[in-house]
Amino acid sequence: MSASYFYLRPxxxxxxxxxxxxxxxxxxxxxxxxxxxxxSGRWSEEQGQSVELSGDEVATRTVTAEEALNGAGTFVGGAICTSRVRPGGARVWDYGLVTGYTWCTQEMRGLLYVNFGGTAATIVYTPDSTQDVAVVIYALQPCGGLSTSLVMASEMKKQHETIYNKFNGIDCPATRDSKLLLANLARKPVDEARLVPLLDITSFEVTQVAVRHILDYVFFKEGGRTHPNGLEFGYNFRRG
Incomplete structure (x- = not known):
């Protein structure tokens, strides 16, 4: 027997x-x-898991060991923060939605197809400067546009962790207030009417959703809290 590797659906x-x-x-x-x-990739910190699957089914989704251990394909459907050079500018942190990927066998690297706020781009997946982020962080984009020299990768990840914990009430009172969430960054207030793309992981349709709707849905609906205006949520984010 020999080890085989597979790219598995959600x-x-x-x-x-x-x-x-x-x-x-x-x-x-x-x-x-x-x-x-x-x-690997997005799931590099997950605990070990195993499932029983049909041998014939997984055989059609075989990939190389190099691709599986690199993990580029795990980011499809998710949101990331990554470093990139914007047209005519410096290398900065930017947030995007991963809509697809390609594994380059000869170069032994993965390419991610990313929607950066409506602009499509292809980037090389580099584990050290690519972080899978929660949808709340993606909506707020706290480090967006900041130089990767002024804010190093470890600092970027720490900012994300701090904001995520404040939003979800981890070791502190939970808050939905975007001004309070970003207070220590001295950034301009978030425009909660701004639209960001989200990918439905089941249909692969990209929809534009307001930052306000994302924050409200996660804080009140997913958090089991009552909206102060009695707002009910009839939509769902089937994100990856």
Whole structure:
């Protein structure tokens, strides 16, 4: 038997999103195989998981070990913060929606197709400067446009963690107020009417959603809180 690697659809493991799996397989067809999660890319910090899947089904989604261990494909459907050079400018932090990927076998690297606020771009996936971010961080974009020299990757990630904890009430009172969330960054107030693209992970349709709707939905609907104006939410973000 030898180890094979697969690119698996959302929902196979306990989280919603694309993932890579590996299994020891034989040359015989039919039957189930025990597929283990490859903790790479977006899921590099996940705990180990395994599922029973049809051998014939996963065989059609085989990839190389190099691709699976790199993990580029795990970001499809998710939001990221990454460094890039904007046209005519310096290298800065920017936030985007990953709509697809390609694995380049000869170069041994993954390319991500990213929607940066309506502008499509292709970037090389680099683990050290690419972070999967929660939809709230994607909506607020606290480090957007900041120089990667002034704000290093570790500092960017720390800012995200601090804001995420404040929003969700982790070791502090939860707050929905975007001004309070970004107070320590001395940034301009967030325009909550601004639209950002989100990807429906089931239909792969991209929709434009207001920052206000994202913050309200996550804070009140997903957080189990009552909106002060009695607002009810009839929509859902089926994001990756």
């Amino acid at each position: 929902g196979v493991f306990s989280f919603l999103g694309f993932a890579y799996g590996t299994a020891e397989v034989t040359g015989a067809r039919g039957g189930n195989v025990k597929v283990k999660l490859v903790t």
